[in-house]
Amino acid sequence: MSSRPTRNDSLDWETTDEGEVQISVVRQDTWKVRLLSKLFYIPKKRKITLDEVGTEVWQMCNGRNTVGDMIGQLSDTYQLNRKEAEVSLLQYLKTLGEKRFIGFVLEGEKGPPDPGGASGKKWIKK
Amino acid sequence: MAEKDWEDFGWQGLRLRVPSDWNLGRVDGDAEKGYARLDDAEIVRAEIEWRKLKGREVGVPLSDLVDRYLEGLKKKADKAGAGFEVQRRARFLREKQWLDGYDYEVFTWDADFRAFNIALRFVSTQRVVLLRVLAQRDEDQIDVVERIFRSLREEADREEYLWCVYGLRFFMPAEFALVGHELKSGHIQLRFQQGRKECRVHRLSMARLLLKGSDVEQWYPAFFKKQLRDFVIDITREEVEGHVGLRLAGRPRSRWRQLLRPLPFVNPRPRLFMDARIWHRQDQDKISVVEYLYRKKDDASDIVETVVHGHFIEEAEVKPGGDDVVPTDEE
Numbered sequence: 001m002s003s004r005p006t007r008n009d010s011l012d013w014e015t016t017d018e019g020e021v022q023i024s025v026v027r028q029d030t031w032k033v034r035l036l037s038k039l040f041y042i043p044k045k046r047k048i049t050l051d052e053v054g055t056e057v058w059q060m061c062n063g064r065n066t067v068g069d070m071i072g073q074l075s076d077t078y079q080l081n082r083k084e085a086e087v088s089l090l091q092y093l094k095t096l097g098e099k100r101f102i103g104f105v106l107e108g109e110k111g112p113p114d115p116g117g118a119s120g121k122k123w124i125k126k
Numbered sequence: 127m128a129e130k131d132w133e134d135f136g137w138q139g140l141r142l143r144v145p146s147d148w149n150l151g152r153v154d155g156d157a158e159k160g161y162a163r164l165d166d167a168e169i170v171r172a173e174i175e176w177r178k179l180k181g182r183e184v185g186v187p188l189s190d191l192v193d194r195y196l197e198g199l200k201k202k203a204d205k206a207g208a209g210f211e212v213q214r215r216a217r218f219l220r221e222k223q224w225l226d227g228y229d230y231e232v233f234t235w236d237a238d239f240r241a242f243n244i245a246l247r248f249v250s251t252q253r254v255v256l257l258r259v260l261a262q263r264d265e266d267q268i269d270v271v272e273r274i275f276r277s278l279r280e281e282a283d284r285e286e287y288l289w290c291v292y293g294l295r296f297f298m299p300a301e302f303a304l305v306g307h308e309l310k311s312g313h314i315q316l317r318f319q320q321g322r323k324e325c326r327v328h329r330l331s332m333a334r335l336l337l338k339g340s341d342v343e344q345w346y347p348a349f350f351k352k353q354l355r356d357f358v359i360d361i362t363r364e365e366v367e368g369h370v371g372l373r374l375a376g377r378p379r380s381r382w383r384q385l386l387r388p389l390p391f392v393n394p395r396p397r398l399f400m401d402a403r404i405w406h407r408q409d410q411d412k413i414s415v416v417e418y419l420y421r422k423k424d425d426a427s428d429i430v431e432t433v434v435h436g437h438f439i440e441e442a443e444v445k446p447g448g449d450d451v452v453p454t455d456e457e
Contacts, residue, residue: 001167052335068167078332079411081292082167083149084311 004105005070005093006063011101013058021055023048023101053078057092061102067093127270134295136288137162138304140255143277144172145270150291150309157303169239172259172274179252188229188247191254195245196235203237211236218242218268224276232275239263242271248280255280286436289316294329296416297436299429323425325433328415333406342372342406342413350415357400364403366434371405396421401430 007013012024027033027044036042050058056077060070067089075085096102133146138157144164151165157178164172179186196212203210216234219225229247234240239260246255257278261267281287286297289304294314302318302325312332318325330336337345343361347354357376364373378397402417418430 053332071167078335080311080331081149082147083151083165084292084331086167086311088311 001068001071002066002107004063004066005061005096005102006105007058007061008101008103015055016049019055020052021050021058023050023058054092057089058096061093061096063105132273133293134288134290135162135164136290136295138176139281139287139300140174140176141277141279141281141288141290142174142257142274144274148172153307153309169262170260172257174258175256177254179247179254184252188231188245188254192231192233192245195256196233199235208237216242219272219275221272221276236263240265240267242267242275244275244278246278248282251280251282253280253282286432289327294327296327296433298325298327298433302429322421323429324419325429326415326417326419327433328413328417330413330415331411333408333411333413336413337406342370342404345413346372346374346404346415356398359400366403366405369405369407371403374400374402374404376400376402399423399426401426403430403434405434 012026014022016022025046025048027037027042027046033042053074056074057070060073065073071082071086071089074080074089075082078085093102097104127145131146132143133148135142135144135148135150137153138155138160145166147166148164148171149166150162151170152161152163154161155176159177161173161175163170163174192214200210200212212233212235214231214233216232218234219232229249231245233243233245235243240263242259242261244257246257247253248255255278257275259267259271259274261271281300285300287300288295288297290296291309292314298318299320302320302323304316305319305324306315306317308315312330314329316327318327336349343363347359347361354376356379358379359374359376362373363371365371377399381397398419398421400417400419402415404413404415406413416430416433418427420426
């Protein structure tokens with residue numbers, strides 16, 4: 001709960017006009033992928049668009065918000081019971097972590113500097 | 127802790143009042159034997175186990191059942207090499223008058239946490255309940271523990287049981303037994319049956335995102351499309367307690383139509399009727415659905431209305447140490 005999810009710096013992402021986050025994933029350049037791409041069509045770059053909740057979580061993954069903060073923020077915004085928010089958020093963060101879209105800053109480690117987020121919005125409630 | 131910071135937890139005819147940040151973490155079993163665990167953001171806070179005594183067990187004194195339970199725990203602790211201290215007939219409760227007439231034992235044990243336990247036998251149903259409240263060793267939780275213990279009650283003598291989980295709160299006629307539940311975040315579903323009659327209660331969160339600008343009338347048939355495929359449905363708009371709502375009446379599709387369907391020719395799905403109420407609480411951003419399915423027209427009943435009107439109607443306060451349920455006018 002005290003770890004702080006942080007976005008993978010090497011990923012390109014942008015916020016669309018509709019306010020949704022779009023993450024660009026570049027095809028891996030390994031011999032296996034190169035071989036497979038000869039047999040099947042694998043685009044060099046694909047875009048993943050997050051929905052409203054996914055976008056909000058993504059923007060909160062700035063290395064400063066703890067998982068606990070994020071649960072509180074989601075349960076307030078969407079009027080969810082804390083446990084409901086916790087279960088779905090942890091599952092979502094796990095998925096993002098497995099895809100290496102995010103990492104986790106552990107307690108005591110220094111998080112990234114505060115750029116104000118891509119949208120310039122501060123997410124930690126005062 | 128203020129009254130608003132407390133909430134009911136109700137499951138399988140047992141109810142108690144706990145701090146509102148304690149939420150169901152796990153639940154197993156049925157009315158005869160089961161277990162529920164409530165967690166806060168950090169640790170397990172309460173565990174409740176229940177078992178209906180049968181045959182010879184009915185004559186076993188409660189203290190013997192507690193002996194067996196503690197022996198099991200001690201073995202586990204010894205195996206793990208952990209310290210385990212028990213205090214039987216503990217005296218941390220300030221007020222015990224409310225326990226008069228009950229067969230009970232209060233005890234504590236200390237391991238990684240301090241566990242305050244009460245074992246109670248409800249004579250009318252021969253159900254033994256063990257309620258355990260856990261506290262960090264440096265925490266003073268006596269007031270909280272006492273209040274929770276005093277709020278514990280069994281609803282065996284009531285016609286309706288309170289079901290209360292993750293803020294979903296309703297009364298269901300006691301003759302309907304829980305046969306299934308799905309506690310997914312965003313969609314809670316409980317299924318109850320009495321014989322061949324079934325009542326389902328759904329609560330969906332994040333209604334604004336689900337509706338995406340449409341209304342409940344368009345959303346409901348689309349969201350429950352698979353479930354509604356065997357029904358001819360009539361939907362009418364009808365408010366529920368002042369909230370935008372629908373009334374639905376479903377009848378089985380014609381037998382000819384079912385025969386004309388592709389394989390399998392023998393349709394294993396029974397022909398059912400359905401009554402349902404659906405409503406959207408904008409203030410809570412939630413959609414609730416109560417469905418009643420039955421096989422014969424004669425089985426039609428007002429159960430949907432009973433459940434709907436025992437649904438979120440009033441916050442009920444369990445008077446500590448008493449049997450009265452005192453409605454408050456908070457809502």
